[in-house]
Amino acid sequence: MEFEVVVKRMLLAWALAFLPGLALAQSPAVLADDISERAADAMFWGDWDELERLYTAARKDMRRAREGGLAVCQMASGLERSYGQESLAYHEARVAGTLEWARFRRDLPLAHAVHLRALVDLAWFHRGNTKVATAQRFAEFNARLNDALTYSKANAAVLSRDPFYANPQLVLMRGMGFDVDRQLEVVRKNLRNDPTDECLYRSALAGLLPKAGGEPRQLEAWVRESMRGQADAVASARYARLYSEATASEYDQGLFENTQARWPLMRDGVRAIIKESPDSKYWKNRLAYFACMAKDRDVAVPALEAVEAAPDVEAWGGSRNLQACKRWVQQG
Numbered sequence: 001m002e003f004e005v006v007v008k009r010m011l012l013a014w015a016l017a018f019l020p021g022l023a024l025a026q027s028p029a030v031l032a033d034d035i036s037e038r039a040a041d042a043m044f045w046g047d048w049d050e051l052e053r054l055y056t057a058a059r060k061d062m063r064r065a066r067e068g069g070l071a072v073c074q075m076a077s078g079l080e081r082s083y084g085q086e087s088l089a090y091h092e093a094r095v096a097g098t099l100e101w102a103r104f105r106r107d108l109p110l111a112h113a114v115h116l117r118a119l120v121d122l123a124w125f126h127r128g129n130t131k132v133a134t135a136q137r138f139a140e141f142n143a144r145l146n147d148a149l150t151y152s153k154a155n156a157a158v159l160s161r162d163p164f165y166a167n168p169q170l171v172l173m174r175g176m177g178f179d180v181d182r183q184l185e186v187v188r189k190n191l192r193n194d195p196t197d198e199c200l201y202r203s204a205l206a207g208l209l210p211k212a213g214g215e216p217r218q219l220e221a222w223v224r225e226s227m228r229g230q231a232d233a234v235a236s237a238r239y240a241r242l243y244s245e246a247t248a249s250e251y252d253q254g255l256f257e258n259t260q261a262r263w264p265l266m267r268d269g270v271r272a273i274i275k276e277s278p279d280s281k282y283w284k285n286r287l288a289y290f291a292c293m294a295k296d297r298d299v300a301v302p303a304l305e306a307v308e309a310a311p312d313v314e315a316w317g318g319s320r321n322l323q324a325c326k327r328w329v330q331q332g
Contacts (some may be wrong), residue, residue: 009225032058032065032074037171039078046094048101048111055110055164067282067315068241068273073199076167078118091122102155108164112155117168119148121174141175148172161189167203174207180214183207184222198238201226209250219246220260234274244286252317256294263294281307285315294324301329 022164035054042050065074098115105111123144128137130178152159152169159165167189173183187204201222208214208222223242227235243261255261268285274280285307291300304325316322 001195013213030063030065030071031061032063032069032071035071036074037077039075043094043114045098048098048105048114051114052108052110064277066277066280068277070198072164073202073299076164076199079114080167080171084212086125088125091118091125094118095122107158109158109160110164112151112159113165113168116148116152116155116165116172119144119151120168120172120175123148124171127175128203144168145172145175149176161191163193163197163200166200170203170207174212180218182206195228196230198241199227201238201242203251204244205245206327209246211250216259220300233275234267237272237276238267238269239265240273243291244270246316253321255290263290263296266290266294267299268294281312282315285312288325289316289321292321295328297329297332300325301332303326304329 021204035058039051039054042048052073055072058075061071064070067290069077075237088206095118098118100113102108102111102115123141126137126140126144149172152172159169169186170183173186184204185209187200190200194200204222206212206218208219214233223239226242227240230238243259243266243294245253246259256263257270267287270283271281277283284303286301288303288307291303305323309328311317311322315320316325
């Protein structure tokens with residue numbers, strides 16, 4: 001598997017070096033479907049021109065991916081991928097490379113946001129994924145977070161021109177222990193230019209989950225805030241998208257027991273998404289998944305039958321959830 005990954009990256013590097021523009025020319029009909037992977041690869045190889053091309057395209061392409069995400073949101077997810085298996089040398093090289101890019105493109109908010117991301121990732125590399133870190137790891141972690149905070153403050157004027165910086169800024173704030181209210185201040189400040197920006201509402205979710213110290217009432221209030229001023233179908237779809245992401249991040253089968261999410265609104269939201277994207281295999285499976293979770297047979301049975309021939313296991317959060325739903329329906 002490692003050999004295959006190396007070969008893939010080598011081929012990608014060759015293509016980017018000798019065939020400029022090939023990635024965009026051969027992109028799928030919907031950019032959002034694979035921009036996450038492409039952004040992650042460009043970040044790995046330090047192809048800053050490709051990152052800028054992708055971001056420019058993503059800002060224009062508002063079509064949704066098969067799973068429902070917008071290209072800009074999906075790109076942010078690609079850059080957020082953890083390279084925990086990479087070496088310290090890799091992270092330090094990425095910090096150096098992004099800093100060079102940011103200095104070269106001083107007026108490009110994306111360049112500064114990507115460098116901020118690299119600084120934050122370096123900090124978390126020092127922290128490690130273990131539950132118990134050594135005092136030295138914590139010292140390095142805090143030192144690198146302070147470097148990121150200093151950079152963020154020094155370049156705030158440029159960073160604040162584009163809401164894309166909110167993602168690494170929020171990860172930085174969570175690492176430094178800023179409370180949820182402080183985190184939401186950053187998001188709301190960016191929302192002034194576009195109160196409907198879905199990516200910004202999604203960016204705040206991680207800080208509202210229990211593992212980050214958040215509470216169900218805070219999550220519910222935030223989801224409701226994201227729906228304000230929107231048409232009913234759009235609002236319910238937003239409700240479903242945000243709670244669906246919270247489910248994938250932490251709640252899994254406990255969404256309706258452990259949050260204030262309401263099944264009728266969730267159901268209507270998923271149906272609105274399917275109406276908007278009738279070919280979405282992911283959301284058709286998601287409807288069956290949530291219906292089983294809510295123990296709503298009237299919705300679950302036909303929804304499961306509709307996807308049973310070719311289920312999307314990812315939409316179920318794993319094959320166990322799918323099999324559990326099937327058993328529950330059969331017990332009918």
